[in-house]
Amino acid sequence: MQAKKQRQVELQERHLKELAPAVKNMERLAAQFSDDPEQVLPEAGPMESARTYREKKVKPLWEKIVKVLRSVYRAYFDLKSKFERLQGQYNRVTERCNSYSARLDKVSAENKSLMREVRDYERLRQVLGPEQADMMLEAAR
Numbered sequence: 425m426q427a428k429k430q431r432q433v434e435l436q437e438r439h440l441k442e443l444a445p446a447v448k449n450m451e452r453l454a455a456q457f458s459d460d461p462e463q464v465l466p467e468a469g470p471m472e473s474a475r476t477y478r479e480k481k482v483k484p485l486w487e488k489i490v491k492v493l494r495s496v497y498r499a500y501f502d503l504k505s506k507f508e509r510l511q512g513q514y515n516r517v518t519e520r521c522n523s524y525s526a527r528l529d530k531v532s533a534e535n536k537s538l539m540r541e542v543r544d545y546e547r548l549r550q551v552l553g554p555e556q557a558d559m560m561l562e563a564a565r
Contacts, residue, residue, distance in 0.1 A: 426521055429514045436507035 549557040 426514075426517050429510065429517050433507070433510045433514045436503065436510055439503055439507075 545557070545561075552560070
């Protein structure tokens with residue numbers, strides 16, 4: 425499960441790194457063009473008026489471009505928030521795994537200690553005999 429989350433986080437991180445420079449440029453362009461499109465539109469050709477040219481051809485084109493830039497920008501932020509969410513999940517899973525590893529180490533050490541006590545008891549039974557060792561154990565309890 426941890427490997428799967430790690431792969432998802434790495435994939436999202438790679439997507440963010442690929443999109444980040446383009447999105448910064450797109451954000452600048454969208455802000456520039458949406459502020460005053462009349463300022464950046466080219467002049468009309470010799471056969472049509474400037475107003476007709478802007479209203480019928482260029483302005484709708486700019487509106488489409490700005491719409492696309494904004495949708496890419498939103499997609500970038502959606503991807504970024506998904507990455508941050510996955511990063512948080514990955515960190516929680518990693519912390520849990522570390523906690524489980526620490527607990528496993530502790531249980532393993534306790535197990536080794538108990539195994540030493542079992543071996544000591546078995547040696548005591550061999551030296552004293554099973555009945556004598558059991559009587560001493562009962563007396564100690």
